[in-house]
Amino acid sequence: MGALDFSVVWKNLPILWEGMKVSLQLFAIALAGGVFLGTLLALARLSSRRVLSVPATAFVNLIRSIPFIMAIFWFYFLTPMLVEKLTGRTGEAVGPFVSAIVAFIMVESAYYSEIIRAGIQSIPRGQPAAAYAVGMNYWQAMGYVVLPQAFRNMVPIMLTQAVILFQDTSLVYVVALKDFLGAAGKAGQLSGRLVEMYLFVALVFFLICFSASWLVKRLQSRLATPR
Amino acid sequence: MAMIDIKNVSKWYGAFQVLADNTTAVEKGEVVVVCGPSGSGKSTLIKCVNGLEPFQKGEIVIEGTSVGDPATDLPKLRSRVGMVFQNFELFPHMSVMRNLTIGQEKVLGRGRDEAEDKAAKLLDRVGLRSQAEKFPGQLSGGQQQRVAIARALAMDPIAMLFDEPTSALDPEMVNEVLEVMVGLAREGMTMMCVTHEMGFARTVASRVVFMDEGRIVEDCTRDAFFGTPRGERATQFLSKILHN
Numbered sequence: 001m002g003a004l005d006f007s008v009v010w011k012n013l014p015i016l017w018e019g020m021k022v023s024l025q026l027f028a029i030a031l032a033g034g035v036f037l038g039t040l041l042a043l044a045r046l047s048s049r050r051v052l053s054v055p056a057t058a059f060v061n062l063i064r065s066i067p068f069i070m071a072i073f074w075f076y077f078l079t080p081m082l083v084e085k086l087t088g089r090t091g092e093a094v095g096p097f098v099s100a101i102v103a104f105i106m107v108e109s110a111y112y113s114e115i116i117r118a119g120i121q122s123i124p125r126g127q128p129a130a131a132y133a134v135g136m137n138y139w140q141a142m143g144y145v146v147l148p149q150a151f152r153n154m155v156p157i158m159l160t161q162a163v164i165l166f167q168d169t170s171l172v173y174v175v176a177l178k179d180f181l182g183a184a185g186k187a188g189q190l191s192g193r194l195v196e197m198y199l200f201v202a203l204v205f206f207l208i209c210f211s212a213s214w215l216v217k218r219l220q221s222r223l224a225t226p227r
Numbered sequence: 228m229a230m231i232d233i234k235n236v237s238k239w240y241g242a243f244q245v246l247a248d249n250t251t252a253v254e255k256g257e258v259v260v261v262c263g264p265s266g267s268g269k270s271t272l273i274k275c276v277n278g279l280e281p282f283q284k285g286e287i288v289i290e291g292t293s294v295g296d297p298a299t300d301l302p303k304l305r306s307r308v309g310m311v312f313q314n315f316e317l318f319p320h321m322s323v324m325r326n327l328t329i330g331q332e333k334v335l336g337r338g339r340d341e342a343e344d345k346a347a348k349l350l351d352r353v354g355l356r357s358q359a360e361k362f363p364g365q366l367s368g369g370q371q372q373r374v375a376i377a378r379a380l381a382m383d384p385i386a387m388l389f390d391e392p393t394s395a396l397d398p399e400m401v402n403e404v405l406e407v408m409v410g411l412a413r414e415g416m417t418m419m420c421v422t423h424e425m426g427f428a429r430t431v432a433s434r435v436v437f438m439d440e441g442r443i444v445e446d447c448t449r450d451a452f453f454g455t456p457r458g459e460r461a462t463q464f465l466s467k468i469l470h471n
Contacts, residue, residue: 129279130316134330134382135306144329149320 005193009200012187016200019183022097023169026179029101030169031162034108041113042120043142056113063110069171075103076175096175108165115157119150159216163209170205180204228291230255230386230417231276236285238271245271246282247441253386258418260428263438264464269421270313272438273388276419277308290385306334309379313391315371317363323350323374324359327381335382342381349377353407369400376407386417393424425465429453437461 009016044056063071076099083089094102123146131141151158170181178186181201188197229252238246246268253259261269274280276287278294278301287294292304317326327346331337337345350356353373355366363371372392379387389408393401405427412418412431422428428435428449435452437445437460445452445461452461 124314124316126312126314126316127318129274130310130312130318132279132302133277133305133310133312134378135302135334136330137302140333144333145318149318152320 004196004199006196006200008187008191008193008196012184012191012197015183015187016180019178019180020204022178022183023166023180026097026100026104026169026172027162027166030104030108030165033101033105034112034165035116035158037105037109038112038116039147041109042116045113045117046120060110060113063107064114068107068168069174071107072100072103072171073174075099075106096172096177100172100175100177104165104169108161111161112158115154115161116150119154120146122153123149156216156220159212159219163212163216166212167205167209229253230257230290231419232286232288233272233276234286234288236272236275236282236287238268238275238280238282238284245441246275248285249438249441249443250285251436251443251446253417253419254433255417256415257433258412258416258420258431259434259436260432261419261421261436261438262423262425262428262464266440267438268441269438270390273390273419273421276388277305277310279310302334306330306382307385309376309382309384309387311372311375311379311387311389311392313395315363315368315375315395317371317375317378319363322360322362323355323366326363326374327378330378331381345381346377349380350374352380352410353377354403367400368396369403372396372400372404373407376404376411380411386419387411389418389420389422391421391423393422437464439464 041056041060044052045060047053047056076096079099080094127149128141128146131145136144169179172179173182173185176182184197184201185194188194191197231253233249233251236246236249237244249268249272251259261273263269271280275282276289276294278299282295285295289304289308292299294301294304317323318329321329324343324346327349328339328342331342331345332339347356347359350359353376355370355373355377358366358370358374363374366374376387376392392408393404396404401424405424408418408420408427409431420427432449434446434448436443437452439460
């Protein structure tokens with residue numbers, strides 16, 4: 001093996017950018033879906049109605065107990081097989097991107113629900129009581145009073161989880177989805193310059209995640225609510 | 228018919244009974260002071276009145292609407308009964324003005340201008356018009372509690388509930404809050420106040436209810452309560468309170 005030649009990175013930039021777009025899409029959709037579903041899951045877990053809290057708790061504990069990569073794998077390969085076994089019909093293949101999205105949203109919603117649940121529980125119980133006392137219903141009390149305060153407390157840890165999520169998008173290589181890492185691997189194999197390509201990938205991930213973590217720290221000091 | 232009618236109300240936390248068969252009433256325009264040692268159930272009772280705490284037995288009726296009835300629209304009922312908490316419970320992420328307008332807009336459906344007009348008048352009344360754009364965390368405890376009273380009044384309540392409104396305050400701030408409450412009482416507001424402020428009770432109470440161990444042990448007019456003879460438990464309690 002000769003000297004490192006990074007010109008291969010420049011030549012493959014368009015392919016790498018295509019891969020990065022897949023990663024970013026996956027990240028954005030998983031983040032939005034995860035936070036939205038995670039909020040509903042957290043509210044369900046905190047509900048006094050057992051028909052809501054028991055299934056939500058079971059779901060969160062199940063998802064959090066299996067490796068992320070298993071969930072991605074499951075949704076791509078095993079769910080169609082399971083559907084076929086159960087119904088006797090061959091399901092339509094949904095493709096790696098859609099199945100990865102489903103897996104990511106489910107896993108992230110489980111992780112986010114735990115963060116959001118802790119955030120909601122950090123708000124003193126007098127706050128929802130005061131909201132109810134002025135005549136708000138459950139959704140108003142949550143939407144105007146509890147969740148805005150909870151999210152403010154949670155922003156740093158949610159962003160930290162988002163950084164982890166961005167790194168985890170690279171796990172979709174198991175379903176042969178061409179994300180940033182996948183595109184770099186492909187280009188590296190074709191050109192015989194795997195080392196350079198993976199070094200570049202590592203550098204990009206490092207720059208994005210490190211600067212995001214730095215931003216989180218800056219934000220943390222500015223977001224504290226005076227009480 | 229009384230404005231607030233409390234009939235045979237009992238409540239348990241598991242096997243522990245916190246309220247035992249309590250019956251009393253607040254007539255329109257009356258100021259009823261509820262006092263008693265800590266743990267006697269007085270805060271729990273007042274929270275039952277607007278359904279913030281459920282109770283297992285008995286009935287509470289506010290102007291003909293039963294609080295415990297599952298068919299009752301509790302948010303609507305609560306919007307008509309103001310409540311002031313021991314720890315103020317202003318919404319810390321909203322300005323003072325927003326604290327006073329959010330209920331009016333989201334619950335009563337008032338427009339922004341109407342709600343802000345109303346809020347400004349009430350802030351004037353509690354002497355805090357100049358603080359409208361501040362956040363609760365920037366105000367003193369006494370100021371926060373006056374804002375909380377204004378927030379409750381903004382909903383045009385038919386009655387006001389006070390749950391130990393001065394017990395979390397520094398002594399020098401107690402009077403500014405009591406003054407607002409006395410003003411309300413003099414205007415004929417129907418009030419139910421859990422408080423240890425016997426001076427307040429002496430000045431404006433129509434009746435005094437004394438609770439001990441989850442039970443109403445005395446329920447009489449102000450003059451009868453502060454005169455003699457009186458139940459032994461209430462005498463002990465009063466002597467402790469009045470010495471302080």
